[in-house]
Amino acid sequence: MTAPVLQVRDLQVRMSSPRGVVHAVRGVSFDVEAGHTHGIVGESGSGKTTLLRAILGLLPGNATAGGTISVSGRSIPLAGGRSKAVDGVSIVFQEPMTALNPVVRVGLQISEAPRFKLGLGRRAARDRALELMRQVGIPDPGRRFDAYPHELSGGLSQRVLIAIALSAEPKIILCDEPTTALDVTVQDQILKLFRRISEETGVAIVYVTHDLAVVAQTCRTVSVMYAGQFLESGTMEAVFGRPRHPYTLGLLGAVPDVSRGRTPLVAIPGSPPDLVRTGEGCPFLPRCSYALDECAHGVFSLRDLNHHQSTACIRSDSLSGAAPVAEAEAS
Amino acid sequence: MTVPPILEARGLAKVFSSRRSVGDVIFRRPTEELQALENVSFQVVRGESLGIVGESGCGKSTLARCLVGLYPPTSGKTVYEGREFETKRALSDRKKIQIVFQDPYSSLNARMTIGQALREVLRVHRVVASERVAARAVELLALVGLDSQIANVYPRQLSGGQRQRVNIARALAVEPEVLIADEPVSALDVSIQAIVLNLLASLREQLGLTLILIAHDLSVVRYLCDRVAVMYMGRIVEIAATEELFEDPRHPYTQALLAAAPSLERKSREDARSIGGDPPSPFDLPEGCPFHPRCPVATDHCATVRPPLESGPSDSVRRAACHYAWAPVAAHHKPLTRGEENLR
Numbered sequence: 001m002t003a004p005v006l007q008v009r010d011l012q013v014r015m016s017s018p019r020g021v022v023h024a025v026r027g028v029s030f031d032v033e034a035g036h037t038h039g040i041v042g043e044s045g046s047g048k049t050t051l052l053r054a055i056l057g058l059l060p061g062n063a064t065a066g067g068t069i070s071v072s073g074r075s076i077p078l079a080g081g082r083s084k085a086v087d088g089v090s091i092v093f094q095e096p097m098t099a100l101n102p103v104v105r106v107g108l109q110i111s112e113a114p115r116f117k118l119g120l121g122r123r124a125a126r127d128r129a130l131e132l133m134r135q136v137g138i139p140d141p142g143r144r145f146d147a148y149p150h151e152l153s154g155g156l157s158q159r160v161l162i163a164i165a166l167s168a169e170p171k172i173i174l175c176d177e178p179t180t181a182l183d184v185t186v187q188d189q190i191l192k193l194f195r196r197i198s199e200e201t202g203v204a205i206v207y208v209t210h211d212l213a214v215v216a217q218t219c220r221t222v223s224v225m226y227a228g229q230f231l232e233s234g235t236m237e238a239v240f241g242r243p244r245h246p247y248t249l250g251l252l253g254a255v256p257d258v259s260r261g262r263t264p265l266v267a268i269p270g271s272p273p274d275l276v277r278t279g280e281g282c283p284f285l286p287r288c289s290y291a292l293d294e295c296a297h298g299v300f301s302l303r304d305l306n307h308h309q310s311t312a313c314i315r316s317d318s319l320s321g322a323a324p325v326a327e328a329e330a331s
Numbered sequence: 332m333t334v335p336p337i338l339e340a341r342g343l344a345k346v347f348s349s350r351r352s353v354g355d356v357i358f359r360r361p362t363e364e365l366q367a368l369e370n371v372s373f374q375v376v377r378g379e380s381l382g383i384v385g386e387s388g389c390g391k392s393t394l395a396r397c398l399v400g401l402y403p404p405t406s407g408k409t410v411y412e413g414r415e416f417e418t419k420r421a422l423s424d425r426k427k428i429q430i431v432f433q434d435p436y437s438s439l440n441a442r443m444t445i446g447q448a449l450r451e452v453l454r455v456h457r458v459v460a461s462e463r464v465a466a467r468a469v470e471l472l473a474l475v476g477l478d479s480q481i482a483n484v485y486p487r488q489l490s491g492g493q494r495q496r497v498n499i500a501r502a503l504a505v506e507p508e509v510l511i512a513d514e515p516v517s518a519l520d521v522s523i524q525a526i527v528l529n530l531l532a533s534l535r536e537q538l539g540l541t542l543i544l545i546a547h548d549l550s551v552v553r554y555l556c557d558r559v560a561v562m563y564m565g566r567i568v569e570i571a572a573t574e575e576l577f578e579d580p581r582h583p584y585t586q587a588l589l590a591a592a593p594s595l596e597r598k599s600r601e602d603a604r605s606i607g608g609d610p611p612s613p614f615d616l617p618e619g620c621p622f623h624p625r626c627p628v629a630t631d632h633c634a635t636v637r638p639p640l641e642s643g644p645s646d647s648v649r650r651a652a653c654h655y656a657w658a659p660v661a662a663h664h665k666p667l668t669r670g671e672e673n674l675r
Contacts, residue, residue, distance in 0.1 A: 043520040153609040183386035184547065185606055188591035210521050213550075213593035240595060254525040256554035258577070258589065259596040265554065267525035271490050 004031035005072055005171045005204045006055070012066035013050050013059065013228075020276045024050040026228040027067070027301055032172070032221075035198055037205040039219030039236070041212060041251070043272050047228035048208045052174045054078065055206070057086040072171055090165040094177040096157035100149040106160045107133075107145030113168040132163040135200075137193060155186035162193065166201070173197075175207045179214065191218050212255055216240060224248050227273045227283035230302055234309030244305060244316040246290045282312070290315050335413065336374035337541055338398070338428070338509050342407035343371040345393050345565075365613050367393040368404070369565045372640075375509070380535060380542035382552030382573070384588070385562035386610055391545045392433075394562075395513045398543070399430045411509075426456060429507035433514035435494035439486040445472070445497050446482030452504040471500040475530055492523035496530065503534070510534075511543045516551060528554060549592045553577055561585045564613060564621040567640055569656075571649035581643070581656040583626045620653070623667065628655060630664035 013025040024047040032038045042048045053059050055069055057076055065078035076086045093099040101109060111129035114120045120128060126145070133141035136159045149157055158178060165173050175194070179187040195218065198205050207219055215222055216236060223233040224247060232245040243249045250268040270287035281296040282288070288295070294314060302310040313319070349363040367390045375381050383391050396402040398409050403418040410416070416424055432438040440448060449468040453459060459467045469479045475496040486494055495515060502510060512531060516524040532555055535542050546552050552559055553573060560570040561584065569582040580586045587606040608625040611617055617624055623633040632654055640652040651657070 043522060155609050183610065184549070185386065185587055185591045186609060187593070189607065191593070211593065212521070213595050216595045217593045251521060252595070254522050255595075256524075256528065256548075256550035257595050258550045258553060258592045259594040260550075260553075262554060265525040265529055267529060268522040271492070272520065272522070 003033075003073065005034045006030075006032040006206070007070045007073075008055065008067070009069075010067040011051070011054060011069060013047075013054055013063055014065075015050075015060065015063045017062075017276070022275045023277075024063075024228050024275055025054065025065075028225075028228075028230055029067075029302070030223055030230070030233065032204045032206060034171070034204050035202040036221065037194070037198055037207055037219045039215035039222040040206065040208045040225050041210065041215050041222060042208075042225035043210055045272055045275065046225045047275065048225055049176060050228075051225070052091065052176055052206070052208060055086070055172075055174060056089055056091055087168075088171040089174065090168055090170040090172075091174040091176065092158070092161050092165050092178045094180050096154055096161050096178075096181065097149070099161055100157060102149050105146050105148060106152065107147075110160065110163045110167055113164070117168050129163070129167070132166055133160075135166070136160075136163045136197075137189075138163070153186075154182050155189060158182060158186075158190055159193070162190075162197070166197070166203075170203060172204045172206065175205060175209075177209050178207075180209070180211070187214075194218060212240070212251060213257065224251070227277070228275055229283065229300075229312070231284065231300075231312045232310070233302055238309040242309075244309060244311040244319060245284075245313045246288045246315075246319065247284045249319060250287075282314075290318065334376045336410075337377040337412060338543075339374045339410040340371055340394070340398065340407070341410055343394065343397055343404045343409070344368050344406045345390075345397060345402060346405045363614055366616065367565050367613070368397065370407070371562075371565075371567055372407075373560060373567065373570060375541055375543065377508070377541055378535075378539050379558065380544060380556045382556030382559040383543065383545045383562060384547065384549055384552050384559060386547060386588075388564075388610065388613055389562040390565040391547075391562055392513055393565075395430060395511050395543070395545055399428050399511060400425065401430075422456065426505040427507055428509045428511065429502040429505060430511040430513060431495070431498045431502050431515050434518050435491050435498055436486075436518070438498055439494055441486055444483055444485055445489075448497070449482070449501055449504055452501055456505045458505055467504075471504055472497075474503065474534070475500045476526075490523070491519050492526055495519060495527050499527075499530065499534070503538070507540070509541045509543065511545070513545045514547065515544070517546070517548065524551075531555060549577075549588065550594075561588065564611065564616060566621065566652060567650075568622065568653070569649075569651040570640070571651075575649060581649070581651040582653045583628055584622050585651075587625075587627075629667045630654075631667060632664040634667060 009029050011025050011028045015022045015024055028051060040048055054065055059065060068075050071086060071088050107129050110132055111125040114128040115125040130141045130145060133144060138144050138156060138159050179190050182190060194205060197203060209215060219236055222236050222239050223230045226247055232239055232248045239248060243252060253266045254268055256265060268287055273283055280298060282300045285291050285295050300312040302312050304310045345368040347365045347367055351362060371394060385391050397404045400418045400420050408415050411427055446468050449471055450464050453464045453467055468482055472479060472481055477496055516527050519527060534540055544552060544555055556573050559573050559576045560567045563584050569585045580589055606625045619635045620633045620638050623629040638652045638654045640650045642650045643657040
């Protein structure tokens with residue numbers, strides 16, 4: 001086992017807001033090794049984007065953070081405010097059309113980091129950009145180098161963003177819902193590209209999404225995020241095959257799947273929690289059908305069940321073992 | 332089908348023309364035209380649920396708007412129980428077909444309480460006697476599983492899932508026969524989607540509604556619909572019973588769409604057939620079959636002759652618009668050779 005490229009330990013992020021202090025990330029810990037893809041699944045408001053911003057070193061000025069994040073063994077500063085983006089970490093955003101500068105040719109946007117960060121000359125930076133464009137599957141890079149973002153389709157813009165993310169030779173690429181704005185057939189192409197990139201370059205990928213099926217397709221390990229904390233973590237097979245947290249179990253039963261016929265969907269009652277909430281107990285308690293009196297007190301952090309899986313649920317043993325997925329496979 | 336259809340689209344077409352500036356007229360630049368719908372025909376029988384799937388820009392929403400009478404079609408017509416429905420409809424005709432829009436955040440009036448919004452519809456359409464209006468509004472909320480208290484709050488106080496249920500209640504207020512839902516869950520959180528999907532399923536059963544569900548998400552359609560129509564570039568390319576379509580898709584685009592849809596149950600899909608390229612610009616559709624530049628089985632025949640939507644030799648219900656949906660590739664048609672662009 002190699003040393004992890006990304007190590008997050010007990011990360012806490014608080015942000016002041018007019019309604020009170022938003023506790024957006026509450027004690028998150030995880031590791032990602034080189035060449036691996038780790039998925040983080042959560043609904044809107046679960047704190048996933050704030051977590052990514054903390055790793056990138058770009059927390060907003062009103063944020064305070066605790067815990068440690070280290071990239072390739074070096075710990076990075078967590079202070080809020082105008083901190084500098086962290087070396088070796090880059091990000092691919094959700095909206096490819098709005099993340100690019102509309103008045104700069106895409107080739108120049110890709111060659112910016114090689115020129116000014118890696119110190120290449122103009123000619124060498126251009127060659128590097130063309131090579132990156134070829135690597136991410138942009139057809140006819142010579143012609144596309146001089147294109148403006150509005151001349152590109154959504155899929156091509158997302159490839160340009162991925163090329164930019166790769167241009168500074170990162171150790172880690174953070175992906176914030178990179179395919180949500182794309183059509184299904186184009187999403188499929190981009191997911192395959194991510195897989196190829198991590199195999200070829202050995203970069204670690206943290207993939208954040210709300211789409212369980214996309215995570216199942218791309219990631220080796222996965223964490224389920226809710227109310228700013230991880231409720232369950234482990235390998236893809238373990239977490240989606242034998243979920244040990246009622247929230248994961250609920251999510252898997254609440255989404256329709258193309259490969260499944262009309263298995264009835266079971267909605268999770270209630271609505272996602274408010275991150276201003278304080279107090280102790282399990283964050284999922286108000287919506288949980290397995291809850292006991294003990295669930296209202298104490299701190300619920302991940303504990304290992306075996307070396308494939310950890311859960312924050314104290315009743316993990318009494319969850320009916322088979323997830324909908326496992327049942328469907330058996331039948 | 333021996334049962335007469337409740338709703339029928341007959342050759343619906345819609346062309347949008349770009350707005351012309353003074354300069355365009357002076358320099359005689361040609362008007363840019365976008366064919367959003369081309370010759371779309373289908374029938375829906377009472378109580379059926381038809382899904383319409385396709386990628387963005389394929390004309391799904393334009394189709395929905397033509398059916399409800401929000402857009403005038405360029406040609407073709409909407410026929411309801413054998414009678415043509417013009418775009419401008421009598422109040423009584425408007426009641427028959429109702430629509431639920433995609434975005435629950437912008438489709439409710441922010442300055443009206445939920446109760447006011449529902450009561451307005453009930454009064455304008457004179458659905459119930461005026462003294463019954465308030466009570467009926469509460470009944471409608473109960474129908475979609477919302478508390479009567481909701482009547483007194485403003486949309487901003489509700490979650491996306493609650494708003495979407497209010498939208499459904501408002502559409503049902505006039506007691507429609509056909510409900511069109513345009514991407515009803517795509518703006519909602521994962522754990523909330525199931526509530527709205529299950530609600531649509533149970534309302535259909537309870538009220539005998541005919542449902543037309545528009546979605547880009549194949550799994551949603553598979554869950555709710557009896558039949559599915561797949562659209563590409565303004566045309567229906569395949570229409571079939573849901574299970575048939577998912578188990579044995581005949582059109583290469585349907586096959587590609589199914590292969591590309593991520594699933595929890597298929598583990599590795601490296602082998603799955605996927606297609607390259609992007610959808611073409613709707614301003615500049617390719618000759619012949621609009622899918623041929625991305626199609627893995629296209630031949631020179633496809634590049635010149637547009638395939639009609641035809642039924643297969645054995646069954647008359649399912650139809651596909653591909654030269655090779657039912658027949659093998661004829662020997663004299665050669666596979667297309669393609670540039671690097673489409674091979675990825």
